[in-house]
Amino acid sequence: MHSDAAAVNFQLNSHLSTLANIHKIYHTLNRLNLTEDVGQDDHQTGESLSKIRRIGSLRSCSSSDCFSKVMPPRKKRRPAAGDDLSAKKSRHDGLYEAKLLKSGGNGSQNACASVDKLTESLSSRRHKLYCPCFTSMYRKYDSTRIKAEEEEVFSSKRCLEWFYEYAGTDDIVGPEGMEKFCEDIGVEPENVVMLVLAWKLDAQNMGYFTLQEWLKGMTSLQCDTTEKLRNSLDYLRSLLNEPANFKLIYRYAFDFAREKDQRSLDINTAKCMLGLLLGKAWSLFPVFHQFLEQSKYKVINKDQWCNVLEFSRTINLDLSNYDEDGAWPVLLDEFVEWYKGKQMT
Secondary structure, three states, rough: HHHHHHHHHHHHHHHHHHHHHHHHHHHHHOHHHHHHHHOOOHHHHHHHHHHHHHHHHHOOOHHHHHHHHHOOOOOEEEOOOOHHHHHHHHHHHHHHHHHHHOOOHHHHHHHHHHHHHHHHHHHHHEEEEEEEHHHHHHHHHHHHHHHHHHOOOOOHHHHHHHHHHOOOOOOOEEEHHHHHHHHHHHOOOOOHHHHHHHHHHOOOOOOOOHHHHHHHHHHHHOOOOOOHHHHHHHHHHHHHHHHHHHHHHHHHHHHHHOOOOOOOOHHHHHEEEEEEEHHHOOOOOEEEEEEEHHOOOOOEHHHHHHHHHHHHOOOOOOOOOOOOOOOHHHHHHHHHHHHHHHHHO
16 A cells, blocks of 8 residues: 555656646746736646645645644734735635545545646647747748848848849949849930939949949938839939929039030030920920021030020020020020021011
């Protein structure tokens, strides 16, 4: 009989040790917010564990020894806050222990059964939390979220790789690369938005983007992919609607389009650039274009270029407020005279 009791006690202690380890792991997961059912189940788990430990300690000795020992009297103390709850819990635990003791040899078996049931419950919850399917799905979602966040943030490395898609082994995007670049972003090379983009990059030569210009301009635009630049095209076009920005772009266009060894702009290039910038904004541009076609001018200097913009903004369409004695260049004096003569005929 003693050997049976020792075997039961050994089995009970083994279960208690396993349960204590599982319980410790479970509470660690709770602190790390890795479990979902941390409310009522956790309370019941802790309560069951305390009951089983008390039962185990009671059954560790023989029944005759436990009944032969007399508990010393407790000292009386003043009731404190929460004593009612503690008293109810103690009475409940005492009744439970009494029932187990009354059952004799069945107490250890019941305790072991309770341990088995609690162990199975915790193990099933741990299995649910660490299910390979759940873990794989969570990791896939987490990696996708991190990748999306990284793509939203500007990356100089990604911008550099994007540049060399068009530059090849050189440190400059040339005419061939520029053609492919325009095709990828969905605009024609002659589109005015390409002029605005060149202005943002502070490009010095028409048809070319250097590595330094690319990195500086794309960083200011926060664009490191073709898709991001396509999404920024509307913003670039909107800059033309702001008078201050339009004036800066207009002045920039003269130096951008001219040959670097020349101080003036070739008349044919000038007509194309004026059409690009003023063709839709100035109602008199078609007439002015006709004047340039039949004029003797082969080039336009920067002073003439800048005054054309001022003329288009300040002079009425009927030229009624044009002052011939003003500080306008001869080019515009001749245009006014030609236009008035044309109207008379």
